[in-house]
Amino acid sequence: xxxxxxxxxxxxxxxxxxxxxVLVSLPLGIxxxxxxxxxxxxxHSLLNGIVHLPLLLPPVVVGFVLLLLLGRQGPLxxxxxxxxxxxxxxxxxxxxxxxxxxxxxxxxxxIRLSIxxxxxxxxxxxxxxxxxxxxxxxxxxxxxxxxxxxTGVILAFARCLGEFGATITFVSNxxxxxxxxxxxxxxxxxxxxxxxxxxxxxxxxxxxxFAALLxxxxxxxxxxxRLEG
Amino acid sequence: xxxVSARLARGAFALDTAFAAETxxxxxxxxxxxxxxxTLVDAIAGLVRPASGRIxxxxxxxxxxxxxxxxxxERRRIGYVFQDGRLFPHLSVxxxxxxxxxxxxxxxRHATLDRVVALLGLEALLQRRxxxxxxxxxxxxxxxxxxxxxxxxxxxxxxxxxxxxxxKAQVMDHIERLRDETGVPIVYVSHAVDEVAxxxxxxxxxxxxxxAAAGPAADIMARLDLDPLAGADAAGAVLDAVVERHDAAxxxxxxxxxxxxxxxPRLRLDPGxxxxxxxxARDVALATAEPRETSVLNVFRGRVVEIGPRRGASVDVAVDxxxxxxxxxxxxxxxxxxxxxxxxxxxxxKSVAVDPAxxxxxxxxxx
Numbered sequence: 001x002x003x004x005x006x007x008x009x010x011x012x013x014x015x016x017x018x019x020x021x022v023l024v025s026l027p028l029g030i031x032x033x034x035x036x037x038x039x040x041x042x043x044h045s046l047l048n049g050i051v052h053l054p055l056l057l058p059p060v061v062v063g064f065v066l067l068l069l070l071g072r073q074g075p076l077x078x079x080x081x082x083x084x085x086x087x088x089x090x091x092x093x094x095x096x097x098x099x100x101x102x103x104x105x106x107x108x109x110x111i112r113l114s115i116x117x118x119x120x121x122x123x124x125x126x127x128x129x130x131x132x133x134x135x136x137x138x139x140x141x142x143x144x145x146x147x148x149x150x151t152g153v154i155l156a157f158a159r160c161l162g163e164f165g166a167t168i169t170f171v172s173n174x175x176x177x178x179x180x181x182x183x184x185x186x187x188x189x190x191x192x193x194x195x196x197x198x199x200x201x202x203x204x205x206x207x208x209x210f211a212a213l214l215x216x217x218x219x220x221x222x223x224x225x226r227l228e229g
Numbered sequence: 230x231x232x233v234s235a236r237l238a239r240g241a242f243a244l245d246t247a248f249a250a251e252t253x254x255x256x257x258x259x260x261x262x263x264x265x266x267x268t269l270v271d272a273i274a275g276l277v278r279p280a281s282g283r284i285x286x287x288x289x290x291x292x293x294x295x296x297x298x299x300x301x302x303e304r305r306r307i308g309y310v311f312q313d314g315r316l317f318p319h320l321s322v323x324x325x326x327x328x329x330x331x332x333x334x335x336x337x338r339h340a341t342l343d344r345v346v347a348l349l350g351l352e353a354l355l356q357r358r359x360x361x362x363x364x365x366x367x368x369x370x371x372x373x374x375x376x377x378x379x380x381x382x383x384x385x386x387x388x389x390x391x392x393x394x395x396x397k398a399q400v401m402d403h404i405e406r407l408r409d410e411t412g413v414p415i416v417y418v419s420h421a422v423d424e425v426a427x428x429x430x431x432x433x434x435x436x437x438x439x440x441a442a443a444g445p446a447a448d449i450m451a452r453l454d455l456d457p458l459a460g461a462d463a464a465g466a467v468l469d470a471v472v473e474r475h476d477a478a479x480x481x482x483x484x485x486x487x488x489x490x491x492x493x494p495r496l497r498l499d500p501g502x503x504x505x506x507x508x509x510a511r512d513v514a515l516a517t518a519e520p521r522e523t524s525v526l527n528v529f530r531g532r533v534v535e536i537g538p539r540r541g542a543s544v545d546v547a548v549d550x551x552x553x554x555x556x557x558x559x560x561x562x563x564x565x566x567x568x569x570x571x572x573x574x575x576x577x578x579k580s581v582a583v584d585p586a587x588x589x590x591x592x593x594x595x596x
Contacts, residue, residue, distance in 0.1 A: 125315040127302040128274055129378045130332030139328075143319045227319050227360070 003204075007197075009176055010184040011204060017092055017180055018160035021100035022153055025107060029152060030142075033111035055105040063169025066098055070170070094171040095178045099160035106159055107152040114148020115141075147223050154216040161208065181205055231256065231382065231416070235272045235282035235292075244268050244279070244438040250431045252286070252382065252414030255404075257429035257446070259419060265438040266418045270384045273416065274309050275302035286382055303332065308380030308413075312387045314367040316359035322370050323355040329378025340411065345373045348410060349403050365396035369403055376411065383407075386418045401427060426450060426467050426507040450507070451553040464510035464545055466554045472502045481526075481580065488551025492526040493583040510545055512582035513556035516575045517566050527578040529554070533570050536563065548576050 003011070035041075036048055054062050070077040071089045080086040088094035118141060126136040142149075164182045171178040173187065185201040188194035234247035244265045250256045258266045271277035273284055275291065278299060284292040286307075291300050316325050326342060346352055349369045359367060368388050375383055385404070389397045401424065408415055408428075419425050425432060425446070432449040434442040442449055450467045468491070470484040475495060482496040484506065491506065498504065520528060531550035538544070539560045546556045546568060554576050568574065 119315075121311070121313075122315055122317060124276060124302075125309070125311060126317070126328065128276075128305075128307065128309040129329030129374065130303050130306070131329070132303050140317060 006175075006184070007200065007204065010179060010181045010201070011208070013092060013095075013176070013179065014161055014181040014208075017095045017099055017163075018157050020093075021096040021103065021160045022107075022157050024096070025100040025104055025156070026149075026153065029104060029107040029156075030111055030149065033108045033115055033152075036108070037112045037115040051108050052105045054102050059102055059163070059165030060169050062102055063098055063166035066094075066101065066166065066170040070094070070097065088171075090171050090174060090178065092171075092177055095163075095167050095180060096160075098166040098170045099163040102163055102166050103156035103159035107156040110152030110155055111145065111148050114145040114151070117148070118144040144227075147220060147227075150216060150219055150223065154212060158209065158212060161205075161212075181208075230285075230287055231273075231414070232283070232285050233269070233273060235269065235279035235284065237268070237272070237277070237279045239268070242268075242438060244272075246435070246438070246440050247282075248433050248440045248443045250433060250443065254430035255408055255415045255417050255428045256431045256433060257417045257419060257425040258433050258435060259422070259425045259429075260435035260441070261420055264420075264435040266420075266435055267386055268438075269435070270309075270386055270416060270418055273382075274307050274384055275300060275305050276309075289381070306379070306381045308375030308378055308383040310368070310371050310375050310383065310385040310388045312390050314359070314364075314371040316362075316367055316370055316374070318359050320359075321355070322351065322357050322359065322362070325359065325370060326351070326355075326373050326377050328374060333377075333379035340376050340379055342377065345376050348376075348406055349373045363396070364392050365400055368392065368400050372400075372403060372407060376407065376413065380413060383413050383415045384418070385415060387420070388417075389419075389421070389424060397424075404428060422465070423507065426465070427505065447553075451547065451555060464555050464557060465512075466508050466510075466552070468506045468508060468552055468554075470504050470506050472496065472498050472500050472504065474500055486552065488531065489527075489529050491578065491583070492580045494581065506583060508554060508578055508583065510555040510557035512578060513548075513554060514577040515546060515548070515556050515558055515562070515566065515568070516577060517568075517572070519575055520577065523577070524579075525577040526580045529576045529578075531574060531576055533568055533572045533574055535570060536568060548574060550576055 188198035232249040529550035
């Protein structure tokens with residue numbers, strides 16, 4: 001089975017969108033997970049609620065909210081355009097933002113669980129050895145929570161690849177710009193004689209999912225070996 | 230000199246302690262579980278903040294509520310060996326050891342990796358991961374890791390509690406070597422009287438969040454009134470001894486102690502070696518006439534110094550045989566023998582009652 005240029009385009013776009021979405025949201029995800037797991041502050045529940053909201057809302061609603069906020073006329077969108085010349089509406093970067101927002105709760109949940117599971121007494125031990133808090137975080141906390149971070153990244157990545165509703169609402173379905181794999185598949189199903197193309201994309205989606213799963217299994221095993229010696 | 234005064238309350242538990250101890254050798258914080266020992270060392274390390282008080286190591290003030298000083302743990306230069314080791318599971322033994330080195334001031338880096346590894350016998354472990362180490366190995370690595378951070382004081386919180394007996398003895402050997410060869414002062418927390426008797430030069434007895442007694446180990450160990458605080462088996466005496474000769478035929482060693490010769494099961498120590506012997510009060514019997522035909526090899530003549538209060542069926546009797554010895558006998562025997570302060574008695578110690586594992590090289594060589 002050789003891939004057509006259109007399929008290659010959709011796959012490449014999907015991977016680019018998902019990759020950037022995960023990459024950019026990861027530091028924020030770790031920070032928010034840390035905040036939620038380790039600190040009690042006024043607004044803790046509110047932050048927790050906001051982070052989880054995209055998980056509960058229909059993706060189309062999320063997309064619409066993004067359109068209102070980040071569209072060219074939206075308050076944030078206009079500001080980004082004026083000051084940085086960044087346009088998110090109807091661009092692949094916008095698709096990445098939509099994917100990131102929708103997958104964020106999954107990432108935060110996984111990382112938070114692993115933070116809560118790490119032994120804080122090891123951090124205390126590191127402090128008594130003279131290490132300042134940031135160093136302790138980088139050399140003790142972060143390595144110990146890596147398995148959870150990995151899980152979060154895989155979950156988020158998969159969710160990004162599958163993103164449909166928020167994407168099509170926020171950045172529409174533009175070939176070569178925002179037509180990711182799910183959108184391409186949907187498009188095929190809407191035209192006469194497109195079933196063949198839809199079927200091929202389905203197989204590709206399954207292959208990508210399996211590859212991601214396999215890769216994460218291997219990584220997880222490597223991490224485990226590092227932790228347990 | 231380590232001086233500590235700290236007050237804090239945690240629910241029903243209140244800590245209110247003050248003591249000062251010379252920091253040559255090992256200072257033992259001794260007391261039953263729940264006496265506040267760990268809270269106190271946590272306060273010294275900066276892991277717990279007292280409501281008020283002052284903690285100073287020599288000239289260096291670590292905490293002073295009035296002056297508003299509260300050094301963060303990483304600035305205190307105090308090593309901490311935890312009961313559970315707390316090695317970093319994702320780092321090799323070698324990298325665990327080196328973890329604190331980069332934060333040590335350069336002029337203080339006297340404990341090099343080679344020295345520490347040799348001191349604690351870690352050569353074969355360097356490439357291993359903590360997950361593959363036995364309990365004793367883990368604690369040795371924890372000692373080395375704390376030492377490599379070049380601390381000015383080492384805190385050890387029941388470092389042997391999780392170990393079985395043979396490993397305990399082995400790690401204790403290493404702690405003694407560490408004390409004698411590095412000169413880093415140590416505060417050693419324990420509720421085990423044998424550990425304290427073997428290691429400590431100074432003992433601080435804690436009970437219910439307070440300091441019940443503090444002083445040189447021999448004086449504290451001989452006190453009759455500390456028993457209920459320190460645990461039922463704590464009563465006993467610590468004797469300074471020198472190995473005199475060995476009796477190969479019977480498998481015995483003769484030790485010179487103040488007041489005579491103590492015969493114990495054969496020791497693997499050369500004559501002339503100094504050591505400490507702990508004689509538990511319940512292993513000492515008393516007689517008012519010199520026993521002639523008895524299986525007991527060790528008979529010392531002495532005088533009753535003090536008779537402690539009666540507890541259940543027994544009383545503790547302090548006897549001066551040239552040094553102080555404590556005997557736990559029944560109140561009935563004490564009355565039957567007509568014991569009173571000043572009375573002449575013979576103290577009998579069964580050789581086999583002296584546990585060779587409790588015998589150790591003395592803290593310092595000849596003064």
